[in-house]
Amino acid sequence: MDSPVPPVPPRPTEPKDSKEPRPRRRDRHGRGMRGPVAPPQVPLSASRADTFRDLVQDSVERLERRWPQLTEVEFLILEVPGTLDDTVPLGDSVPAGKGRQARIVVYRRPVEIRTKNREERALLVHEVVVEQVADLLGLSPESVDPRYGQD
Numbered sequence: 001m002d003s004p005v006p007p008v009p010p011r012p013t014e015p016k017d018s019k020e021p022r023p024r025r026r027d028r029h030g031r032g033m034r035g036p037v038a039p040p041q042v043p044l045s046a047s048r049a050d051t052f053r054d055l056v057q058d059s060v061e062r063l064e065r066r067w068p069q070l071t072e073v074e075f076l077i078l079e080v081p082g083t084l085d086d087t088v089p090l091g092d093s094v095p096a097g098k099g100r101q102a103r104i105v106v107y108r109r110p111v112e113i114r115t116k117n118r119e120e121r122a123l124l125v126h127e128v129v130v131e132q133v134a135d136l137l138g139l140s141p142e143s144v145d146p147r148y149g150q151d
Helices: 048-066 068-072 108-113 118-137
Strands: 074-078 091-094 103-107
Touching: 048 068, 048 074, 048 108, 048 118, 091 118, 103 108, 103 118, 108 118
Parallel strands: 074 103
Antiparallel strands: 091 103
């Protein structure tokens, strides 16, 4: 036959008007801090994809001042190219077609693999965008951006 379960003793409570702070409970599960480490405004919380998008956006804005027709071009960022051959492209351009606008694609992972730091990445992203804009407009990269290849 089952023996009755002894009653659980009540927890000690503090009086409601106590000015003493309650003791902190210890985290015994090793979870540590919860929530974000830094506020969203701090660059620490930006993902690699967000940082890469910002680099492409900066490059596009720089070129749009000189080439206003680029406002009609759609700029995309994809992780990797759809087909992998012997050489992996860093970007691609697709001219405007029936019912769709011109498109320039920058591939994030191949660019990141070829660079060591943010500075190199920014330079390579700009070169890729300039080359793809030049291809789309039928011009040389130097005419799209006179500083191309000088950095």
